[in-house]
Amino acid sequence: xxxxxxxxxxxxxxxxxxxxxxxVSPADRSTRxxxxxxxxxEEELQVPLESLARCDPPECAVEVLYxxxxxxxxxxxxxxxxxxxxxxxxxxxxxxxxxxxxxxLWCGVRRGRSGAGYARKVGADQALYRAFGIGVLDKSAxxxxxxxxxxxxxxxxxxxxxxxxxxxxxFGFRHRVRDEAWRRVTDLYELRLRYYRWGLRWxxxxxxxxxxxxxxxxxxxxxxxxxGLSLRHQAGEDFYFVHKLLPYVSFCEGPVCVFPExxxxxxxxxxxGRALVGGGVEWFIPFEAFVQLRRVYQSLPYWVECPEEWRRxxxxxxxxxxxxxxxxxxxxxxxxxxxxxxxxxxxLSGLWxxxxxxxxxxxxxxxxxxxxxxxxxxxxxxxxxxxxxLVESCEDLEGLVNAFCxxxxxxxxxxxxxxxxxxEWWGSAQLGRPIQRRxxxxx
Numbered sequence: 102x103x104x105x106x107x108x109x110x111x112x113x114x115x116x117x118x119x120x121x122x123x124x125v126s127p128a129d130r131s132t133r134x135x136x137x138x139x140x141x142x143e144e145e146l147q148v149p150l151e152s153l154a155r156c157d158p159p160e161c162a163v164e165v166l167y168x169x170x171x172x173x174x175x176x177x178x179x180x181x182x183x184x185x186x187x188x189x190x191x192x193x194x195x196x197x198x199x200x201x202x203x204x205x206l207w208c209g210v211r212r213g214r215s216g217a218g219y220a221r222k223v224g225a226d227q228a229l230y231r232a233f234g235i236g237v238l239d240k241s242a243x244x245x246x247x248x249x250x251x252x253x254x255x256x257x258x259x260x261x262x263x264x265x266x267x268x269x270x271x272f273g274f275r276h277r278v279r280d281e282a283w284r285r286v287t288d289l290y291e292l293r294l295r296y297y298r299w300g301l302r303w304x305x306x307x308x309x310x311x312x313x314x315x316x317x318x319x320x321x322x323x324x325x326x327x328x329g330l331s332l333r334h335q336a337g338e339d340f341y342f343v344h345k346l347l348p349y350v351s352f353c354e355g356p357v358c359v360f361p362e363x364x365x366x367x368x369x370x371x372x373x374g375r376a377l378v379g380g381g382v383e384w385f386i387p388f389e390a391f392v393q394l395r396r397v398y399q400s401l402p403y404w405v406e407c408p409e410e411w412r413r414x415x416x417x418x419x420x421x422x423x424x425x426x427x428x429x430x431x432x433x434x435x436x437x438x439x440x441x442x443x444x445x446x447x448x449l450s451g452l453w454x455x456x457x458x459x460x461x462x463x464x465x466x467x468x469x470x471x472x473x474x475x476x477x478x479x480x481x482x483x484x485x486x487x488x489x490x491l492v493e494s495c496e497d498l499e500g501l502v503n504a505f506c507x508x509x510x511x512x513x514x515x516x517x518x519x520x521x522x523x524x525e526w527w528g529s530a531q532l533g534r535p536i537q538r539r540x541x542x543x544x
Contacts, residue, residue, distance in 0.1 A: 105238035105322055109229060112325040117332050119223045122230040124203050132201075133161035133241045134261055135228035139168050139220030140248040142178050146185045147192055152251040154196055159261040162199050166227055167248075168220040170207040182206055218338030221245055221314060222330040229321060238321050245339075247315040249362035251277070259357045260318050268323035268350035269343070272316045273358040273509060287363030288498050289382045289471060295505035296475045300391040303481060305398035306454060307446055308347040310514050314339030316359045323350050344451035347516075348443070354513035387469035388477045390461040393417050394454065401449075405434065405442045421460050475501050482508065 112118070136153065140146055150165060169185050171178030189204040196202065207223055225243050232241040242264035246252070256272070263270045276287045294311060301309035317339065327346050330338050346352075393415055400413040404427075414427065430448050434441040462468055479501075 105325075106233070106236075108322060108325040109233050109238055112229070112329065116328050119219075119226050120207075122234070123205050123227055124231065127234050128164055128231045129162045129201065130235050130237075131162040132164050132231070132235070133237060134159065134163045134244060134257065134264075135224075135231065135241065136163060136165045136244045136246055137168065137221055137224030137228060138165065138246050138248055139170065139217045139224065140182075140185060141170055141217070141220070142181050143185060143248040144181065146188055146248055149246050149248060149250045149252070150189070150192060150196075150202060153257065154200055155254065156252065156257045157255055158197065158199050159257045161261060162201070163257060164228075164231065165200065165202040166224045166231075167202065167204045168207055168224045168227075169204055170220045170223070179208060182208065217247070217314065218330060219332065221338065222332065225324065225329060229325065232321055238325075241321045242318055243321060243324060244318045245314055245316075246359065247361055250315050251360040253357040253359075256357045256359070259355055263353060263355055264318050264320055266351070267353045268320045269346050269352045270318040270355050271310050271313070271343070271352075272318065272355040273506075274311070274313055274316050275358055275360055275506070276363045277360045278363045283363050285498065286382055288502055290363070292475055292498065292502050292505070293382065293385050293471050295502065295509070296471055296478060297386065299482065299505060299508060300386070300388070300478055301394075301454065303478065304391050304395040306394070308352065308514065308516060310343070310347070310352070310354060312340040312343040312451070313359075313361075315361055317343070318355070319346070340451065348447045352514065352516040354509070354515070356510070356513070383470055383472070384468040385471040385474065386458050386462050387466045388474045388481075389466045390458045391478070393461050393465075394458060397449070397457075401445055402442060404431075405445050406438060417461055417465065418457070421457055472498060472501065475505070479504055 136149075138146075138149055146167065153163070153165060167185070167189055169182040171182050183206070186204045186206050189202055193202055205223065205227060207220065225245075228241075228243050229238070232238045242260070244260055260270065260272070276291050278284050278287050294313075298309055298311055323346060327349065330342050331345075396415040397418045400415065404413045419427065430445060433448075434444050436444075
């Protein structure tokens, strides 16, 4: 295992570290949490800072890093960034002694990199510099929020406790709205998120969790070891980041809540902001598509044991990936059964699952009303203890969202090790057996 300082040196050599240290003064030596908040054209930057200041104090100091970025030629964005920088400097005097804030004015960013993902990477890299400067990389963590978020009172204390035991944490969430006219669309978008996650869990997808950037926390060692946020993607960086880490790190879902604001926005091609502007949010993946995905995961253990058993794989899966995909995958499997199964599961990444579900939807079933699909999924979740009983109470949209929230609270994902999760999902009877290396060419 590399030391934290060696990991940092390797991270700086191998990955695109953005900028040099931007804050001259060293961090407080008791700092263990860094909160990164990207901000572009934001007029109320004090909202998350005031919410953090009202939190129960954790057992460490906390530093908040605002990244005020705007692209080249955006005069209005630059004006708001400079105004926010002055506002945050004034707010320093009002904060409790354990909470500090720094505003990083990241100006003139080229337009392809002016999104929230790039700003999060800037803030994370600056947090690494700050922790390295006081020698606490191995004891520290990064939390990601957005500039419109509020948090539960116990957010910082719970985050500090969980990130001492887990590498990656996703906190609960519930969208709030300023204007009740936006409530229905915001609830529909949130219902899509919860329906999709629980559809994956029902289908048997390991590590099925949310991938909301403003609800994440990660240990610095895990962040550096796996390369951090990638600049290869101009959107969805948090989605790729979470799915890159999930197979290899310990993970849990935190019991405290983050409250993002649902409001119109065109900054990214998805999210509540785009949903409020573009509409069409009431249509989504039908339940039948998850049935097909469930068949894939049910057949996977048998196919891994004997790759020439093509009849085990659903026809739609073979048609979507093509038999060449499964031939290449079968040839790449090696080692004992559990290792080969782990390799196969990792190959069916979160992006593969999303593309498969969309392909099945457009090719076979067509999009469905998310409200109807959610009711049907809840009816199938009786095995989780409360699924069937909740359907009768879901008379409206808010009731459906609350039903999934209750399931999230009662059945959070907790992943302590890769082997433990494999035993939980696939059963321990097959573990330790060598896979049969026979022909992998379809007949």
